[in-house]
Amino acid sequence: MTARRRNCDVLIVGGGPVGSLLACLLARGGLDVVLVDRAERRKSAARSRDTRGYALAAGTVRLLDDVGYWDPLAAHAEAIREIHVSRESGFGSVVMDAANHGLPALGQVVPAVQIDAMLARALPESGVEWLSGTTLETLEAAGAERREVVVASPDGRHRFAARLVVAADGTGSATRVAAGIEVRRHRYMADALVFDVRSTRPHQGRAFERFTPEGPLALLPQPGGLLNVVWVAPPEVCDDRLLMTESERMAELQKRFGWRLGRLRAAGPVARFPLELVRARRLHEQRLVLAGNAAHGVHPVAGQGLNLALRDVAALAGQLLSAADPGAPEVLEAYAQVRRGDIDRVAAVTDFLARGLLATQELAPQLLGSGMLLLDRIDPLRRFWAEQAMGLQPLPRRTLRSLPRARAEVRGAGGPVPDGRREDRG
Numbered sequence: 001m002t003a004r005r006r007n008c009d010v011l012i013v014g015g016g017p018v019g020s021l022l023a024c025l026l027a028r029g030g031l032d033v034v035l036v037d038r039a040e041r042r043k044s045a046a047r048s049r050d051t052r053g054y055a056l057a058a059g060t061v062r063l064l065d066d067v068g069y070w071d072p073l074a075a076h077a078e079a080i081r082e083i084h085v086s087r088e089s090g091f092g093s094v095v096m097d098a099a100n101h102g103l104p105a106l107g108q109v110v111p112a113v114q115i116d117a118m119l120a121r122a123l124p125e126s127g128v129e130w131l132s133g134t135t136l137e138t139l140e141a142a143g144a145e146r147r148e149v150v151v152a153s154p155d156g157r158h159r160f161a162a163r164l165v166v167a168a169d170g171t172g173s174a175t176r177v178a179a180g181i182e183v184r185r186h187r188y189m190a191d192a193l194v195f196d197v198r199s200t201r202p203h204q205g206r207a208f209e210r211f212t213p214e215g216p217l218a219l220l221p222q223p224g225g226l227l228n229v230v231w232v233a234p235p236e237v238c239d240d241r242l243l244m245t246e247s248e249r250m251a252e253l254q255k256r257f258g259w260r261l262g263r264l265r266a267a268g269p270v271a272r273f274p275l276e277l278v279r280a281r282r283l284h285e286q287r288l289v290l291a292g293n294a295a296h297g298v299h300p301v302a303g304q305g306l307n308l309a310l311r312d313v314a315a316l317a318g319q320l321l322s323a324a325d326p327g328a329p330e331v332l333e334a335y336a337q338v339r340r341g342d343i344d345r346v347a348a349v350t351d352f353l354a355r356g357l358l359a360t361q362e363l364a365p366q367l368l369g370s371g372m373l374l375l376d377r378i379d380p381l382r383r384f385w386a387e388q389a390m391g392l393q394p395l396p397r398r399t400l401r402s403l404p405r406a407r408a409e410v411r412g413a414g415g416p417v418p419d420g421r422r423e424d425r426g
């Protein structure tokens with residue numbers, strides 16, 4: 001049975017980092033926001049199985065700090081002071097040093113589970129209505145002022161009429177599919193195994209990106225002497241590695257990475273991620289907009305995906321909070337225009353790094369070597385790496401910095417007048 005229709009300003013499908021952060025910012029700005037996510041609400045970080053450590057660029061940290069969400073993460077973060085890019089059994093090695101850029105750090109590494117936990121606390125605090133264990137069932141055609149959506153939750157179906165629907169449900173976005181927005185997709189013949197290790201020599205804030213014949217291998221520094229390993233290889237190689245004992249797997253890792261950090265020991269479970277490049281052909285249609293991985297999924301080489309996605313959040317929140325109607329076509333087009341160049345650039349460069357430096361079968365060794373030299377010598381590419389690491393991108397800070405913190409403040413803040421007040425609820 002479907003409950004009566006409830007009006008809201010923004011309905012977000014997908015409560016990953018993108019959907020959750022966007023929901024918090026919009027609700028704090030005074031909009032009536034509903035967030036639905038198919039996953040069950042996690043009570044603690046310890047119960048999550050996401051083993052990733054996110055490399056956050058300095059620009060991303062600044063954004064989180066501007067909106068008051070960096071402080072709770074800082075205790076779980078490790079600063080990246082140097083990035084070492086190298087190639088297994090080959091010449092060419094590049095070191096990017098924060099000090100050379102006049103900065104204390106090139107970025108910060110934060111475990112994904114800590115970001116999830118922080119946002120899980122922030123959502124109710126901001127006044128977001130959060131439905132977990134809930135999926136999109138029907139996306140209706142857009143009306144003049146609203147778009148209706150039916151979602152299925154454990155306690156039945158709910159119908160919402162939103163002025164804007166946001167698809168933030170990841171690379172496989174069911175919302176994007178329901179809206180008929182096509183994607184360009186390239187499945188890299190590679191998966192990533194992700195897990196924590198401990199090293200006998202301290203990492204001292206060094207991050208390592210090592211190009212091996214089978215794919216890039218990254219070790220990211222984490223607090224407590226841990227490093228997060230992102231180990232990319234063809235799917236059949238990942239199959240074999242998952243069948244190995246832990247000590248066999250660590251011996252193989254040590255062989256690939258070398259001994260710069262001394263002996264590496266496993267320090268947690270292994271998770272596997274299939275890798276693909278996904279680009280939506282457009283970022284919006286009538287009263288619907290895409291953000292984060294629903295709009296673009298990129299290869300994890302150089303740790304760009306979430307940084308790129310959070311720049312979507314900043315731009316979209318900036319547009320929506322200064323608009324009279326958050327679903328108006330000109331508002332959504334302004335967001336798309338602001339984001340296109342950044343998305344194109346990050347997708348192109350990560351794709352080049354993933355295909356060019358990863359696929360040795362298709363590349364002569366000397367070309368692979370010159371790939372490294374490219375990084376070392378060709379200034380724009382080198383600058384790209386350092387700038388992306390630091391997130392040197394303009395962010396719409398004006399609106400975001402002045403957001404009230406919690407629901408009680410939101411009510412007294414006189415922000416945009418929400419249209420679908422809770423009294424409308426069916």
Ligand SMILES: Cc1cc2nc3c(=O)[nH]c(=O)nc-3n(C[C@H](O)[C@H](O)[C@H](O)COP(=O)(O)OP(=O)(O)OC[C@H]3O[C@@H](n4cnc5c(N)ncnc54)[C@H](O)[C@@H]3O)c2cc1C
Nearest residue numbers: 014015016017018038055169170292293303304305306307
């Ligand atoms: C191995 C690996 C390492 C990475 N490392 C980095 C890094 O160091 N730095 C970095 O910047 N980026 C990194 N990334 C990229 C980063 O993970 C993504 O950019 C980020 O997860 C995007 O967030 P999102 O919220 O858009 O999507 P997701 O995290 O995929 O979240 C989507 C959400 O939607 C929900 N959902 C899905 N379908 C439905 C549905 N039908 N109905 C309701 N809810 C639904 C899911 O439950 C989930 O909560 C890495 C990626 C990989 C694979």
